[in-house]
Amino acid sequence: MANGHPSFLALLFPPPALGSYRTLKMESDEPDGHSLSRRAEWCDVTPLPQDDGPNPVVPIAYKEEFRETMDYFRAIYQADERSPRAFRLTRQAIVANPGNYTVWHFRRLLLQTLNVDLYEELDFLQQIANSNSKNYQLWHHRRWVVERLGIDARAKELQLTKKILSLDAKNYHAWSHRQWVLQALGGWEDELDYCQQLLEEDIFNNSAWNQRYFVITRSPFLGGLKAMRESEVRYTVEAILAKPENESPWRYLRGLYKDNIEVWVNDPQISLVCLKVMNAKSNYVFALSMLLDLLCHGFQPSEEFRDAVDALWTSDNHPLDSDLAKAVCCILEHVDSLRASYWRWRKCKLPLAA
Amino acid sequence: MATRGWYPTDSDVEEEDEDETSSPSPSALPSPSSPLPYFDRDRHVAFLEMMYNLIPHYYQSQEINRLTLAFFTISGLHLLQALDRVDKDRVANWVLSFQAHPQSKAELKNGQFYGFHGSRTSQFPPDENGLSPYNAGHLASTYCALAILKTVGYNLLTIDKESILISMRNLQQPDGSFMPLHVGAETDLRFVYCAAAVCFMLEDWSGMDREKAKEYILNCQSYDGGFGLSPGSESHGGGTYCAVASLRLMGYIEDDLLSKNASSSIINVPLLLDWSMQRQATDGGFQGRANKASDTCYAFWIGAVLRILGGYKFIDKIALRSFLLTCQSEFGGFSKYPEMQPDIYHSYYGCTAFSLLEEPGLNPLCAELGMTDLAALGII
Numbered sequence: 213m214a215n216g217h218p219s220f221l222a223l224l225f226p227p228p229a230l231g232s233y234r235t236l237k238m239e240s241d242e243p244d245g246h247s248l249s250r251r252a253e254w255c256d257v258t259p260l261p262q263d264d265g266p267n268p269v270v271p272i273a274y275k276e277e278f279r280e281t282m283d284y285f286r287a288i289y290q291a292d293e294r295s296p297r298a299f300r301l302t303r304q305a306i307v308a309n310p311g312n313y314t315v316w317h318f319r320r321l322l323l324q325t326l327n328v329d330l331y332e333e334l335d336f337l338q339q340i341a342n343s344n345s346k347n348y349q350l351w352h353h354r355r356w357v358v359e360r361l362g363i364d365a366r367a368k369e370l371q372l373t374k375k376i377l378s379l380d381a382k383n384y385h386a387w388s389h390r391q392w393v394l395q396a397l398g399g400w401e402d403e404l405d406y407c408q409q410l411l412e413e414d415i416f417n418n419s420a421w422n423q424r425y426f427v428i429t430r431s432p433f434l435g436g437l438k439a440m441r442e443s444e445v446r447y448t449v450e451a452i453l454a455k456p457e458n459e460s461p462w463r464y465l466r467g468l469y470k471d472n473i474e475v476w477v478n479d480p481q482i483s484l485v486c487l488k489v490m491n492a493k494s495n496y497v498f499a500l501s502m503l504l505d506l507l508c509h510g511f512q513p514s515e516e517f518r519d520a521v522d523a524l525w526t527s528d529n530h531p532l533d534s535d536l537a538k539a540v541c542c543i544l545e546h547v548d549s550l551r552a553s554y555w556r557w558r559k560c561k562l563p564l565a566a
Numbered sequence: 567m568a569t570r571g572w573y574p575t576d577s578d579v580e581e582e583d584e585d586e587t588s589s590p591s592p593s594a595l596p597s598p599s600s601p602l603p604y605f606d607r608d609r610h611v612a613f614l615e616m617m618y619n620l621i622p623h624y625y626q627s628q629e630i631n632r633l634t635l636a637f638f639t640i641s642g643l644h645l646l647q648a649l650d651r652v653d654k655d656r657v658a659n660w661v662l663s664f665q666a667h668p669q670s671k672a673e674l675k676n677g678q679f680y681g682f683h684g685s686r687t688s689q690f691p692p693d694e695n696g697l698s699p700y701n702a703g704h705l706a707s708t709y710c711a712l713a714i715l716k717t718v719g720y721n722l723l724t725i726d727k728e729s730i731l732i733s734m735r736n737l738q739q740p741d742g743s744f745m746p747l748h749v750g751a752e753t754d755l756r757f758v759y760c761a762a763a764v765c766f767m768l769e770d771w772s773g774m775d776r777e778k779a780k781e782y783i784l785n786c787q788s789y790d791g792g793f794g795l796s797p798g799s800e801s802h803g804g805g806t807y808c809a810v811a812s813l814r815l816m817g818y819i820e821d822d823l824l825s826k827n828a829s830s831s832i833i834n835v836p837l838l839l840d841w842s843m844q845r846q847a848t849d850g851g852f853q854g855r856a857n858k859a860s861d862t863c864y865a866f867w868i869g870a871v872l873r874i875l876g877g878y879k880f881i882d883k884i885a886l887r888s889f890l891l892t893c894q895s896e897f898g899g900f901s902k903y904p905e906m907q908p909d910i911y912h913s914y915y916g917c918t919a920f921s922l923l924e925e926p927g928l929n930p931l932c933a934e935l936g937m938t939d940l941a942a943l944g945i946i
Contacts (some may be wrong), residue, residue, distance in 0.1 A: 262686045265663050267656045270636045272621040272629060282629070282687065290690055290700070312630040314688040314702055317749045352752045382858065384795070384802065391798050418856040422800035425789055430798070459844060459856045466837075467789025501840070550850075554843050554880040 247277065248284050253297055259283035260290060281308050289318055294325040303336070310340075316349045320356060330357050334368060345376050351385045355392060366397040374406070381410060382419045391426060400431040415451055421460040425467055441468050449485045457495035462502060477509045483517070490520040497548045500524075500540050507537040508562065537562050601892045601904075605925050610917060611648040613898025614639050617910055618652065625910070632685040633664060637710040638914035641937045644717050645917045645929050654718035661711050661720075664689065666703040668729055677736050679748045680729040681708035681764075705737060705746040709760040712767045717941040722768060731773035734761060738774055742782030743796070754795040755786055759808035763935055766815045776816045783809045784832065790856075791837030801841065803854035803867035810838075810871045811934045822876035835875065842871050843880060850885030851893075862893045862900050862912045865919035870933040873922060883923055890919055 248254050261283050264271065274282075285305045288298045302319040309315060323333060337354050344350050358365045373390040376383055394400055404427050410420035428440040445468060451461040465485070469476030476482060483506060489499035503521075507513065513536055521539055524547075525532050532539040541559035545552045617639045628635060640657060643649050664682045668674055669692065681703035683689045690700050708730065715722060737745045737757070744757035758779050765773045785797040786809055792801025793809035813819045813833065820826055823835055845852050845868045851860025852868045865886060872878040892904035893916065899908030900916030921931040921938075932942035 263689075264686055265660060267653075267660060269657050269660045270618060270621050270632060270639055272626050272632070273623045274626050274629075275623045278623075278626045278629075286688070286690075289688060309627050309629060309687075311627060312687060313704075313747060313751060314630070317702075317747075320750075348752055352750075355752075356750070382855070384800070388796065388799055395798075416857040418858070419800050422788065422794075426798050463790035463841075463856070470789050550846055550848070550882045550885060551843050551880065552882075554877075557880060 248280055248301075254284065257284060257287050260286035262286070278308050281305050285315060285318075289314070294322055296326065298322060299326060299328070307340075310344055310347050311349055313349050316353050320353070323357075330361055333357050334361075334365070338372065341372065341376060342379065345380065345383055346385055348385070351389055355389065358393070359396070363397050366393060366399050369393045369397070370399050377410070381414060381417050384419075387419050387423060391423075394426075395430070400427065400433055403427045403431065404434070411451070415455055416458050416460060418460045421464050425464060437468065437470070438472075444468050445479075445481055449481060452485055452498075453488060455495075456489045456492070456499060457497070459498060462498040466502070466505075473509055477506055477511050482506065483511060483513070487516060487520055490524060493524065496524065497544065500544050500547075504537060504540045504544070504558065507540070535562075602894060602896075603891065605891070605920050605927075606894060606898070607646055607927055609896075609898035610913065611643065611646050611651070611898075613895075613908065613913060614642045614646070614910075615648070615651045616898075618643065621910075630685050630687055631707075633661070633682065633707045633710045633714070634684065635910055636661070637714050638910045640714055641717050641941070642914045642917050644938050644941060645921050645931070647927060647929055649717070652718065654720075657718050658715060658720040661714050662725070664707070664711060665725070666701045667726065668733075674729060674732045677748055678733060679703040679705070679737055680726075680733040681705060682711035683707060684710075702747055702749065703733070705734070705744060705757050705760040705764070709763050709767075712764060713935065713937050713941070716767060716944065717937060719944075727768045727770060730764065731768065731770055734764065734773040735775075737761070738778065741785075742775070742778035742780070744774075744779075755783065755793065755805050755808040755812075756795065758782060759812045762812040762815045766935070771816075776818075780813065780816065780818055780832070783812055787833060787838075791834055791839075791841035800855060803845065803852065803864040803871075806838070806842070806871050807867040809833075810874050811936075814874050814934050819874075821874070823874075824876040838871075839875060839877055842868055842875070842877070846881055846886065849889050850882065850887075851889035852886070859903065860889060861902050862890060862919065863902070863915035865890060866915040866922065866936075869919060869922045870931075870936070873933040878922065886919075887923060890916060 249259070259280065262279075281301075281304050285301060288301060299319070299322045302315055302322060305312065305315045306319070322328070323330070334354070334357060337350060337357070340350070358369055370390065370393060373386045373393070376386040380386075394403065404424070407420050407424040407427060410417055411424070414420070428434055428444060429437050434440055445465065448461045448465045448468070451458070452465065465482065466476065469479070483503070486499040486503045486506070490496050490503070503517065518536060521536060521543065522532060524543055525539070532542060538559055541555050541562070544555040545559075548555065617635070621635060625635065636657075640649075640652055643651055661682070664684075666678075666680045666683060668680050674680065678701045680701065683702060684704045684707035688700050688702050693699070712722065715725075736748055738761070739745060739753055742758070743753040743755070744761045745751055745753050746757045746760070761774045762779065765771045782797075783793070786793045786795070786799070786805060788794050788799075788801035790801050793806040794800050794802055795805040795808070799805065810819070814821070818832060823831060824839065844856070845854075845864065847853050847860045849860050851862070852864035853860050854864045854867065869878060869881070872881060889904075890900070893900045893902070893912070895901055895908035897908060899910070899913035901908045902912050917928070918931055918936065921928045922933070929938040929940055931937070932939045935942045
């Protein structure tokens with residue numbers, strides 16, 4: 213529930229909604245100088261203190277600056293003052309309290325009433341994006357602005373998310389925003405290339421694999437999963453053979469046959485990649501796991517598979533099971549010992565598939 | 567404290583929050599200075615009790631989520647069998663003061679959500695006309711409020727649940743997802759979960775269209791078996807918890823699915839199980855997504871998923887415990903990663919994780935609601 217979590221919700225989530233624990237950092241801070249109560253501009257406003265009630269629980273030891281900012285915010289919010297100074301105050305309140313959805317909401321009302329140039333608003337968000345790239349409210353606000361700008365804002369959004377992802381290639385919010393932009397405003401043409409580039413930089417980047425799946429299944433330029441399957445299988449097999457210990461391409465490979473299990477079981481490329489990895493005798497856990505799943509779904513192995521599995525078993529005293537699926541489970545129990553209980557259960561549940 | 571606490575604006579925190587962007591090192595876990603080899607219950611009680619009495623200033627940016635912080639603190643103390651540190655009546659009254667009340671039944675049709683505010687930030691008394699135009703009832707805060715009330719033994723039958731449930735329907739979107747606030751906010755699985763938990767605790771499903779919510783959840787299952795926070799998103803520990811716990815609460819999946827005929831389930835259970843099991847990393851901890859670092863809280867998010875499915879027994883408990891102890895702070899509480907400063911959120915989920923591990927001296931956990939079984943069942 214925090215950051216990528218919800219509070220959960222984080223969330224979290226994780227749980228439910230918790231913004232970043234950090235205060236917003238401005239990359240180009242305005243010189244704030246004097247506190248609000250000492251500024252002539254605000255002399256006509258009576259700040260509205262927080263009414264914490266008689267017996268508050270979990271009181272927070274607010275710093276004076278924070279308290280003051282929020283007292284003035286409450287005053288203008290209750291008065292519903294839609295003025296330039298109110299607009300400036302929301303910026304200050306956002307800096308103090310970037311998760312505060314009430315402030316962001318009021319800022320949106322001000323943007324409308326004051327008819328602020330929304331491209332300027334995007335610039336404001338850009339300034340604070342890097343240090344606050346995991347703040348739900350910021351991303352939601354950005355989406356709200358972009359919805360009003362429409363397709364003209366598309367390039368900027370794809371550029372911004374690319375920039376954020378260049379600093380953190382797995383930022384969940386950035387990926388979510390990027391997916392929304394593509395679906396709402398288009399721009400799919402270069403997305404597969406972008407995924408390719410990210411995977412070249414880090415073949416273990418599961419977010420990039422996920423985005424690849426998103427593109428091949430939803431891009432209006434690519435013809436859908438079945439049409440893309442063959443070329444994607446080739447790409448994925450190559451990735452697997454390069455780093456067989458990488459979970460992502462194995463999951464992706466299976467995903468290419470979503471809702472087509474029969475085709476997956478009977479496609480020789482699938483069983484072949486398992487065989488190749490097993491024969492290399494290194495980082496073969498996922499290969500064994502996939503072979504197990506294939507067998508559970510009715511795959512008929514040739515003798516080569518039996519030989520490959522036998523070759524991975526080093527104990528002389530304890531012979532492997534004659535049933536190939538059971539034998540695979542035995543090996544997994546030993547080489548993937550963190551999940552030994554799971555593999556034992558899989559063995560006794562055969563032929564229950566994954 | 568001998569050393570200064572954690573300041574959110576520190577640059578090292580910036581680094582800490584940036585999960586590794588390249589492949590995780592396959593090597594063994596880093597050796598900490600000297601982690602305690604046992605769960606330090608008394609120190610966690612002290613940490614949470616301190617927060618109950620006063621939260622340090624560096625949480626002020628979390629002001630808007632005050633009720634959530636209260637939930638972590640109070641439910642955490644309950645897990646640690648230390649609820650005696652809490653003044654239950656005071657807590658109940660305080661929580662109830664956050665409830666948004668309509669002036670009349672007619673107001674329930676005005677589109678606002680009459681749940682609970684998350685904080686005092688924008689809670690004003692009704693104006694001279696008796697109206698509350700600033701109502702910002704929040705779905706997550708409502709979940710936290712009800713969870714706290716149950717924890718302190720407050721009888722939920724006495725609250726105005728009708729207003730909550732009728733107005734909650736305003737928050738459900740055409741695709742089945744939920745917005746947390748009527749004025750607009752992001753919609754994703756977190757708030758579907760909150761809605762389901764609220765209905766479950768109020769024992770009344772009129773607050774949501776369960777079928778639509780179920781459809782949204784199913785659309786969130788990724789090609790790899792886990793669930794993303796929204797359709798198309800990468801499968802994620804938090805998203806998966808929200809999906810599975812919601813389906814369980816709504817009654818669409820049975821308890822302990824793995825012991826039953828899983829092939830009749832509406833979700834791909836074997837694939838989900840395999841994905842979930844793979845989230846335990848070589849350092850013993852749980853990661854939220856494939857190829858990412860282990861983080862304390864996923865011991866709950868993923869652990870609870872496995873518990874609901876009936877697969878918790880498969881994990882390597884010794885390895886998990888060992889990882890969690892490296893995240894246990896000498897000041898009490900838990901941090902996200904080993905050897906960092908603790909925070910309230912990870913402290914709570916660290917405790918829930920130890921409860922799932924059946925650590926002696928902790929109250930059992932209700933996995934679907936994320937709080938003690940006793941509170942969930944109304945036994946105080």
